[in-house]
Amino acid sequence: MDAEIIAVGSELLTPFRQDTNSLYLTDKLNALGIEVRYKTIVGDDRARIAVVVRTALERSRWIIVTGGLGPTEDDLSREVVAEVLGRPLHEDSRIRRRIELRFARVGRAMPPNNLRQAQVPEGAECLENKMGTAPGLWIEQGGAVVILLPGPPRELESVFESQCLTRLELIVPRTILRTRIYKVIGLAESEVDHRIAPLYNSYNNPVTTILATPNGIEIHLRARAADDSAAEALLAELGDKIESEMGESIFSTGGETIEEVVGRHLALRHKTLAVAESCTGGLLSEQLTRVAGSSNYFLGGTVCYSNELKTQLAGVPGGLMAEHGAVSKPVAQALAAGIRRRTGASIGVGITGIAGPAGGSENKPVGLVFIALADELGVQVREFRFPGDRDRVRLHAAMAALEMIRRRLRD
Amino acid sequence: MDAEIIAVGSELLTPFRQDTNSLYLTDKLNALGIEVRYKTIVGDDRARIAVVVRTALERSRWIIVTGGLGPTEDDLSREVVAEVLGRPLHEDSRIRRRIELRFARVGRAMPPNNLRQAQVPEGAECLENKMGTAPGLWIEQGGAVVILLPGPPRELESVFESQCLTRLELIVPRTILRTRIYKVIGLAESEVDHRIAPLYNSYNNPVTTILATPNGIEIHLRARAADDSAAEALLAELGDKIESEMGESIFSTGGETIEEVVGRHLALRHKTLAVAESCTGGLLSEQLTRVAGSSNYFLGGTVCYSNELKTQLAGVPGGLMAEHGAVSKPVAQALAAGIRRRTGASIGVGITGIAGPAGGSENKPVGLVFIALADELGVQVREFRFPGDRDRVRLHAAMAALEMIRRRLRD
Numbered sequence: 001m002d003a004e005i006i007a008v009g010s011e012l013l014t015p016f017r018q019d020t021n022s023l024y025l026t027d028k029l030n031a032l033g034i035e036v037r038y039k040t041i042v043g044d045d046r047a048r049i050a051v052v053v054r055t056a057l058e059r060s061r062w063i064i065v066t067g068g069l070g071p072t073e074d075d076l077s078r079e080v081v082a083e084v085l086g087r088p089l090h091e092d093s094r095i096r097r098r099i100e101l102r103f104a105r106v107g108r109a110m111p112p113n114n115l116r117q118a119q120v121p122e123g124a125e126c127l128e129n130k131m132g133t134a135p136g137l138w139i140e141q142g143g144a145v146v147i148l149l150p151g152p153p154r155e156l157e158s159v160f161e162s163q164c165l166t167r168l169e170l171i172v173p174r175t176i177l178r179t180r181i182y183k184v185i186g187l188a189e190s191e192v193d194h195r196i197a198p199l200y201n202s203y204n205n206p207v208t209t210i211l212a213t214p215n216g217i218e219i220h221l222r223a224r225a226a227d228d229s230a231a232e233a234l235l236a237e238l239g240d241k242i243e244s245e246m247g248e249s250i251f252s253t254g255g256e257t258i259e260e261v262v263g264r265h266l267a268l269r270h271k272t273l274a275v276a277e278s279c280t281g282g283l284l285s286e287q288l289t290r291v292a293g294s295s296n297y298f299l300g301g302t303v304c305y306s307n308e309l310k311t312q313l314a315g316v317p318g319g320l321m322a323e324h325g326a327v328s329k330p331v332a333q334a335l336a337a338g339i340r341r342r343t344g345a346s347i348g349v350g351i352t353g354i355a356g357p358a359g360g361s362e363n364k365p366v367g368l369v370f371i372a373l374a375d376e377l378g379v380q381v382r383e384f385r386f387p388g389d390r391d392r393v394r395l396h397a398a399m400a401a402l403e404m405i406r407r408r409l410r411d
Numbered sequence: 412m413d414a415e416i417i418a419v420g421s422e423l424l425t426p427f428r429q430d431t432n433s434l435y436l437t438d439k440l441n442a443l444g445i446e447v448r449y450k451t452i453v454g455d456d457r458a459r460i461a462v463v464v465r466t467a468l469e470r471s472r473w474i475i476v477t478g479g480l481g482p483t484e485d486d487l488s489r490e491v492v493a494e495v496l497g498r499p500l501h502e503d504s505r506i507r508r509r510i511e512l513r514f515a516r517v518g519r520a521m522p523p524n525n526l527r528q529a530q531v532p533e534g535a536e537c538l539e540n541k542m543g544t545a546p547g548l549w550i551e552q553g554g555a556v557v558i559l560l561p562g563p564p565r566e567l568e569s570v571f572e573s574q575c576l577t578r579l580e581l582i583v584p585r586t587i588l589r590t591r592i593y594k595v596i597g598l599a600e601s602e603v604d605h606r607i608a609p610l611y612n613s614y615n616n617p618v619t620t621i622l623a624t625p626n627g628i629e630i631h632l633r634a635r636a637a638d639d640s641a642a643e644a645l646l647a648e649l650g651d652k653i654e655s656e657m658g659e660s661i662f663s664t665g666g667e668t669i670e671e672v673v674g675r676h677l678a679l680r681h682k683t684l685a686v687a688e689s690c691t692g693g694l695l696s697e698q699l700t701r702v703a704g705s706s707n708y709f710l711g712g713t714v715c716y717s718n719e720l721k722t723q724l725a726g727v728p729g730g731l732m733a734e735h736g737a738v739s740k741p742v743a744q745a746l747a748a749g750i751r752r753r754t755g756a757s758i759g760v761g762i763t764g765i766a767g768p769a770g771g772s773e774n775k776p777v778g779l780v781f782i783a784l785a786d787e788l789g790v791q792v793r794e795f796r797f798p799g800d801r802d803r804v805r806l807h808a809a810m811a812a813l814e815m816i817r818r819r820l821r822d
Binding site for chain 2: 010014016018023026035036039043052070073107112113275277282284286292293300306308312313344356358
């Protein structure tokens with residue numbers, strides 16, 4: 001029941017691009033008990049794609065080809081797979097109509113080369129693509145299944161999720177793989193490992209993996225069992241120990257992002273939020289508003305990069321900045337209190353800091369960030385020194401602000 | 412003169428780890444004029460590694476195997492390659508001494524399995540590894556060269572740099588590979604292809620690739636020539652035609668992002684910018700402030716999610732929203748003009764729209780976005796209907812706003 005993933009695209013053979021779809025696919029296939037044995041990356045070249053597909057057909061039961069389904073001349077996956085499998089292509093009028101409609105809906109003329117995407121190999125099932133014009137394809141031949149998926153990750157994930165999962169579940173014998181993901185904030189990967197290694201070392205089911213991500217550390221537990229409740233019991237046995245060791249540092253056990261957790265807490269308590277950001281430049285607002293329905297609790301905020309705007313938009317007294325500097329505890333407090341007062345939000349957050357690369361000094365180095373939270377009980381403020389470059393400092397600061405809100409709402 | 416990279420390691424077939432060595436290697440090989448045609452990833456399995464190496468020997472001149480040279484039982488690359496090439500292994504006493512010395516120097520006993528690393532296939536050259544215990548191997552056979560490199564990136568890069576580069580330069584005839592990247596905005600991938608395919612179809616040097624990225628379409632031209640100026644001439648010949656066909660739609664030829672281009676134009680013209688965002692929730696501000704030094708021209712902005720804040724922070728008259736709705740041309744205009752007036756910026760931008768998933772109606776569907784730009788000449792406003800989900804609508808809207816600013820600054 002082994003799978004092989006073939007990523008098609010010349011850009012994936014340059015130093016600038018990497019195939020990431022296979023990580024998503026591996027995760028999904030593993031959950032069904034299917035192991036990925038080979039991954040191959042090949043350019044937009046008819047002969048070479050054919051070689052790779054033929055090789056895969058000799059050795060794998062599941063062959064997933066990603067990319068090369070687009071409308072352009074160098075999108076060849078559909079044609080080459082049809083040729084290798086000896087299945088002539090014909091135009092599918094339903095797909096044609098769907099593509100025409102997509103263009104019509106956004107009021108644009110359809111370039112004729114888009115019709116390539118309506119070509120279907122004989123006997124293939126089409127996998128509807130709600131996110132784009134290129135449908136996926138599912139072809140069974142001689143015991144093997146060849147699945148073609150569009151390359152853009154959101155299209156690939158949408159097609160796989162809505163069209164492939166059920167089909168796969170019908171064919172694959174049921175062994176259950178269940179994953180529990182703990183998300184941790186405010187600790188380094190090595191600290192997390194140091195604390196939980198004594199717990200997980202004695203288990204090989206679940207398998208434990210610790211992962212550093214831009215949004216914190218994740219602890220993945222993967223249990224394999226005959227059924228759901230057996231898998232859950234295995235997860236609970238080790239998971240409970242990890243939860244009690246990590247305590248408050250775990251902000252999510254169900255895969256939620258921290259902005260989702262914060263949003264849920266705010267909605268539950270009928271509280272509203274407004275933010276005044278300087279060094280994060282809108283990142284905190286942007287993260288909060290990624291959550292659908294965030295307009296129910298997030299009123300808005302200001303990005304006050306200049307000192308004048310800190311006064312103008314968040315009511316920070318000019319004298320305060322003259323006295324303490326724009327990057328200071330009092331200014332963070334004034335931003336939080338000011339934006340709360342101006343917007344009437346239950347909670348106001350203020351961020352000021354030095355993201356770099358320029359602007360640092362000995363006393364106030366790059367990475368220095370003050371974050372304040374104002375609510376009906378008063379204003380709390382914290383000082384942080386974040387490592388890394390501009391992007392990292394901004395990301396760390398936005399995450400720290402979300403974590404301050406989360407902790408405040410829990411208390 | 413084509414190369415193939417084989418990454419060995421079961422961890423590279425999980426959802427959590429990715430082969431990154433191949434990006435480094437591709438960069439180095441390209442600089443020598445060697446193209447990477449295939450990348451394969453295979454687990455620590457004797458039979459499967461053998462299949463992959465045999466396949467590579469049939470189709471590639473340069474075969475680089477990374478990983479699987481360590482001391483443990485599941486490090487199999489050395490043995491399998493020796494077997495496939497029919498070259499018995501023997502112990503190299505110099506390597507053995509070097510490994511023993513390494514352990515002695517840190518005062519540790521050498522685990523006996525480390526001696527596996529002193530095994531060398533007959534006729535292979537050893538590539539010294541200054542960063543670790545596993546040496547690389549260089550094996551020439553029947554016109555092909557098989558290079559084995561250790562998996563840890565530091566070790567791989569050190570061995571490649573110090574041992575492989577000179578060897579390669581002696582063998583490879585000097586050819587240069589140069590890349591030019593055009594970034595395009597406001598057009599679909601298929602439209603770009605439709606317009607430039609007639610131009611690039613008659614060239615196979617440079618090679619043209621069209622790429623859809625979250626931040627627009629990229630056109631990559633890669634030219635191969637004997638030296639820099641010949642490569643540049645080839646790039647210019649096709650590139651000039653593409654530039655004159657795509658005209659204004661090309662916003663960058665040197666790899667710059669659109670926020671960098673906008674920032675450069677603003678700085679050059681001593682103009683300042685402020686934004687009032689609704690549906691993009693801070694994304695536009697966040698993109699603008701990714702650029703180091705953006706505080707020189709970006710004053711800041713407001714994220715006014717609620718109607719009250721549109722009035723409070725950007726001075727949008729309440730009556731305007733009552734009459735036209737918050738998502739409307741007049742409100743976008745009022746946001747742009749209001750934030751410009753309040754902040755004293757040269758340019759004010761206002762965005763209002765429906766990002767979804769909820770909030771759409773028949774008249775005002777999800778994806779409807781109005782973007783306005785106010786400057787000393789007045790206020791222009793555009794209506795957009797963006798496809799896709801919440802994330803896509805927000806991203807499209809922020810990109811469209813950046814593009815409006817860019818065009819305004821060029822005029």
